[in-house]
Amino acid sequence: MRDELQNQSDDQAQETGCGGREERGITTAEYAVGTAAGAGLAGLLYKMLTGGFGNELLSTLFDHVLDLLGI
Template identity: 55%
Template sequence: MVTVRGDRGMSTAEYAVGTIAACAFAGLLFKVVTSGEVQELLVGLIDRALKVAE
């Protein structure tokens, strides 16, 4: 009798591709968050939150 087992986990190549994709996404997210418009938006949001808390 032949037992067929499903793939479990990721192979080394899949880990490499996943790591590269995660790094690319982190780089893109960093560029977006450090842009001037987003920083102004975040600072405004934080200021409003602190004023509400007072």
């Protein structure tokens, strides 16, 4: 049974032009794009939260939490 499934998989790979290789996971180029996007997002968040917007946001959030706790 396992050999039959492997043969079917090989046939499908040849039909799609994969040469018998499975296409699982992400490639190196996708890792690079994901890493660059993550770094860009982290830089944007850092810039936002260390500026006036971040101080106001954290101050408002802290005040709301204290109000909820009744302090």
